Amino acid sequence: MTAGIRSPHTLLDIKGLKTQFGSGRNPVNAVQGIDLKIGAGEILGLVGESGSGKSVLALSILRLIQSPGRIIGGSILFDGKDVLAMSNRELSGWRGRDIGIIFQQPQSCLNPVRRIGWQVAEPLRQQEKLSRKAAWDKAVTLLHSVGIPAPEEKALAYPHQLSGGQAQRVMIAVALALRPRLLIADEPTTALDVTIQAQILELLRDSCRDFGTSLMLVTHDLGVVARLADRVAVMYAGRIVEEGPVAPMLTAPSHPYARGLLDAAPRLGQMGGLRLRDIPGSIPDLSQPMPGCAFAPRCELRANLGLSACLGELPPFIPISEHHSARCWALPQADGIYSTPMTMGA
Numbered sequence: 001m002t003a004g005i006r007s008p009h010t011l012l013d014i015k016g017l018k019t020q021f022g023s024g025r026n027p028v029n030a031v032q033g034i035d036l037k038i039g040a041g042e043i044l045g046l047v048g049e050s051g052s053g054k055s056v057l058a059l060s061i062l063r064l065i066q067s068p069g070r071i072i073g074g075s076i077l078f079d080g081k082d083v084l085a086m087s088n089r090e091l092s093g094w095r096g097r098d099i100g101i102i103f104q105q106p107q108s109c110l111n112p113v114r115r116i117g118w119q120v121a122e123p124l125r126q127q128e129k130l131s132r133k134a135a136w137d138k139a140v141t142l143l144h145s146v147g148i149p150a151p152e153e154k155a156l157a158y159p160h161q162l163s164g165g166q167a168q169r170v171m172i173a174v175a176l177a178l179r180p181r182l183l184i185a186d187e188p189t190t191a192l193d194v195t196i197q198a199q200i201l202e203l204l205r206d207s208c209r210d211f212g213t214s215l216m217l218v219t220h221d222l223g224v225v226a227r228l229a230d231r232v233a234v235m236y237a238g239r240i241v242e243e244g245p246v247a248p249m250l251t252a253p254s255h256p257y258a259r260g261l262l263d264a265a266p267r268l269g270q271m272g273g274l275r276l277r278d279i280p281g282s283i284p285d286l287s288q289p290m291p292g293c294a295f296a297p298r299c300e301l302r303a304n305l306g307l308s309a310c311l312g313e314l315p316p317f318i319p320i321s322e323h324h325s326a327r328c329w330a331l332p333q334a335d336g337i338y339s340t341p342m343t344m345g346a
């Protein structure tokens with residue numbers, strides 16, 4: 001789809017999602033009220049510092065949060081279906097068929113004692129009710145399409161006989177075998193050599209485009225975002241602080257956190273290798289209450305403007321342009337009026 005123009009059909013619709021770890025007096029609030037939509041066929045890049053809650057959000061969408069973690073609020077609709085209300089049986093059918101995941105370490109996700117052909121073929125056999133032979137043949141075709149050389153022979157190999165890049169290609173074949181409508185990829189190329197990274201990312205992008213699959217791509221790499229994403233969401237301390245089309249997000253982000261993080265913005269089209277910039281200070285303790293903007297203690301803009309509202313009240317999303325908004329008290333609204341009194345002397 002054209003960068004920055006939201007697809008008319010919303011595939012994933014998350015509202016007010018909250019995920020917590022632990023109980024008692026100080027649980028860790030890893031996801032603190034996320035609203036996010038992904039359109040059909042759209043590629044969303046999700047960025048943020050380590051610990052900002054990206055993986056917890058991804059696992060929450062998949063309902064894969066393990067105890068002591070739990071989703072404590074909000075809703076997730078997948079093509080209008082209530083994911084939080086699905087039974088375990090419904091979930092296991094939904095995962096794989098409608099939604100797939102690719103993790104950072106493919107070797108740890110593949111079954112070490114099963115031939116890779118079997119691992120691609122088995123979901124096809126179960127979900128599409130194919131015969132063993134038909135599923136195996138389709139698996140070989142898929143392995144070929146993800147660039148595995150001599151796929152008939154390689155289908156007989158075990159995961160330990162593959163290179164890291166080949167294993168990630170196999171994971172992509174497994175994830176795409178059933179043509180899911182949404183793929184969640186959490187740092188899919190971090191463990192790979194730089195040259196292989198670019199090939200895998202192109203494969204991921206082209207496969208999603210060919211199959212019309214939406215992609216939520218969790219990454220620290222701005223080059224990857226620039227090359228693949230239609231839209232970008234920036235997370236900080238369990239919340240999305242800015243969201244918009246890729247071009248303005250990378251060339252003119254508005255939120256002071258996004259500005260700091262994306263400062264090394266690559267040219268659109270660059271593939272891989274540009275890490276998010278480090279920002280002085282560290283992410284807050286997510287087990288402590290944060291009444292205002294969680295970034296306020298690290299924010300140069302707040303300090304320069306002397307805003308006190310930032311520490312006291314959570315800013316709303318301020319629209320910057322169509323489909324682009326940021327949660328910051330220091331941003332003037334479209335009419336040039338600040339949304340908060342510019343209280344001095346914070």
Ligand SMILES: Nc1ncnc2c1ncn2[C@@H]1O[C@H](COP(=O)(O)OP(=O)(O)OP(=O)(O)O)[C@@H](O)[C@H]1O
Nearest residue numbers: 021028030048049050051052053054055056057286
């Ligand atoms: N199993 C768990 N138990 C307790 N806290 C957890 C657990 N998993 C994640 N957290 C906490 O949730 C917060 C968000 O973590 P998460 O892994 O989602 O961050 P991230 O943005 O994906 O980081 P990274 O980029 O390093 O993967 C962190 O404070 C983390 O310590």
